[in-house]
Amino acid sequence: HAPLADIDPQVHGAIGAELRRQQTTLEMIASENFAPLAVMEAQGSVLTNKYAEGYPGRRYYGGCEHVDVVEQLAIDRVTSLFGAAYANVQPHSGAQANAAVMFALLEHGDTILGLDLPHGGHLTHGMRLNYSGKQYRVEAYHVRPDDFRVDMAEVERLAEDHRPTLIIAGWSAYPAHLDFAEFRRIADRVGAYLMVDMAHFAGLVAAGLHPNPTPFADVVTTTTHKTLGGPRGGVILTNDPDLAKKFNSAVFPGLQGGPLEHVIAAKAVSFRVAASDDFRERQQRTLEGARIVADRLLGEDVRSAGISVLTGGTQVHLVLVDLRESELDGRTAEDRLHKIGITVNRNAVPFDPRPPMVSSGLRIGTAALATRGFGADEFVEVAEIIARTLVQAADNNSDAELSARVTALAQRFPIYEGR
Numbered sequence: 001h002a003p004l005a006d007i008d009p010q011v012h013g014a015i016g017a018e019l020r021r022q023q024t025t026l027e028m029i030a031s032e033n034f035a036p037l038a039v040m041e042a043q044g045s046v047l048t049n050k051y052a053e054g055y056p057g058r059r060y061y062g063g064c065e066h067v068d069v070v071e072q073l074a075i076d077r078v079t080s081l082f083g084a085a086y087a088n089v090q091p092h093s094g095a096q097a098n099a100a101v102m103f104a105l106l107e108h109g110d111t112i113l114g115l116d117l118p119h120g121g122h123l124t125h126g127m128r129l130n131y132s133g134k135q136y137r138v139e140a141y142h143v144r145p146d147d148f149r150v151d152m153a154e155v156e157r158l159a160e161d162h163r164p165t166l167i168i169a170g171w172s173a174y175p176a177h178l179d180f181a182e183f184r185r186i187a188d189r190v191g192a193y194l195m196v197d198m199a200h201f202a203g204l205v206a207a208g209l210h211p212n213p214t215p216f217a218d219v220v221t222t223t224t225h226k227t228l229g230g231p232r233g234g235v236i237l238t239n240d241p242d243l244a245k246k247f248n249s250a251v252f253p254g255l256q257g258g259p260l261e262h263v264i265a266a267k268a269v270s271f272r273v274a275a276s277d278d279f280r281e282r283q284q285r286t287l288e289g290a291r292i293v294a295d296r297l298l299g300e301d302v303r304s305a306g307i308s309v310l311t312g313g314t315q316v317h318l319v320l321v322d323l324r325e326s327e328l329d330g331r332t333a334e335d336r337l338h339k340i341g342i343t344v345n346r347n348a349v350p351f352d353p354r355p356p357m358v359s360s361g362l363r364i365g366t367a368a369l370a371t372r373g374f375g376a377d378e379f380v381e382v383a384e385i386i387a388r389t390l391v392q393a394a395d396n397n398s399d400a401e402l403s404a405r406v407t408a409l410a411q412r413f414p415i416y417e418g419r
C-alpha cells in the first residue's frame, strides 16, 4: 500500500518531471493530446488486474461481469460516435489495429496500396521495415509535386496495374481531407478492400468537422489518443458483419492475448466525452488554431526566409512547414522551438532533399493546446512566437523574450493542477 514515491522514487521522480514539462511548455506535436483526469482515473483503476480473453459475454475467464459492462459501453459509444455497426476496442495501439485488419484480410505476399511514408503515410501502411512492408507486396501512391494533394489519378493507375487486395487511405502528416468517395470507387473497380486509417483526424470526425469515412470504407481504424483525446490505444470499426467476425478473431486470438480492460474503460470514458458539445467546441478551436498558425507562417517575413506551408494552408489540426528552400533544416528548427519551450516534431516533406534524421519539414499540431483551453487570441500569439523563432537567427536575447512569452501562455492555461 506504500505510495509510488516510497516504492520507486526514480519512476516517481521521472513522472513528476514529465508532469512539469507538460505543464510548463507548449505541446504542439500533432499526434499528442492531454487525456482528461477521468480517463486517467479509469486507466489507473483495478481493471488492470483482470484477465478477460474473449469478448463481452464470451470470455475464457471467470469474473468478467464488470469488465463486460465496461467493454460493451466502449463498443456502444464508439459505434454510435462514428456511425458504424461493429467495433473492436481491444487493439493495444493504432499499429495493432492496422496489423489485425491486414492479418484478417490478407495472405502473405498479397499487394497493399498505401500513401508513401515521406509523403505523409504511416509506417504501418507499407514501410519497408514495418511488418506491413515485410509481409506484403507494397505499392505506394504519392502527393502531386505542384499542390501536394494526393494524386488520385496515380492511385487509380497503380490500383489497375497492381490489383491490390487492400487500399489504405489515411495519413500521419497531410494537411487536407482525403476523397473517400473516390477511394471507394477505385477500390470497387479493382475489387480491393478499402481501409481508412483515421488515427489523426478521428476527433474531428467525431465532432462532425471532417468527412466521416465510415460509410465509404470496408474498415476504419483509429487511435484513441490523438485528436480524439483519450488513452493510448486502437479501435477497428466496420459495417460488415462478416468482416467484424474476422477482425475479432484477428485481434484475439490472432494477435493479442488478454485485453487491457483498464485502457478499454478509459476509451469508453473518452468516447463519452467525445460526444459532448464541449468536445465539439474544442475541435473547432483546434481547427481554428491550425488555420491561424498556417496563415501566420505564410506571412511575408517567413516566406522571405525560404519557409512556406505545404498546400498553402490546412483543413485539419496540423500544419506542415516546408523548409526545403530554407537554410534552416527540420532538426535545427525543432531544436530552436524546443529551446524556447514549444514541442513539435521535424518531419520529412514530400520530395525532401535532406535525410530523414534531419528532414526539411516541421509538423505542428494544435489539438493539445486546444484541450488546454487555447482560443484564437492565444493561437495568434503562439503563431507569432513560432514565426519569430523560425525567421530570426538564434540569439540569446530574443530567445529569452520568446521563452518568457511561452511561459506566460503556459501559466495562463494550467493543466493537471494539483497533481
Ligand code: PLP
Residues within 6 Å of the ligand: 031, 092, 093, 094, 095, 096, 098, 122, 124, 170, 171, 172, 197, 198, 199, 200, 223, 232, 233, 234
Ligand atoms: N496510424 C496512423 C495514421 C498514425 O499516425 C499512427 C501513429 O502515429 C498509427 C496508426 C499508430 O498508432 P500507435 O502509435 O498507437 O501504434
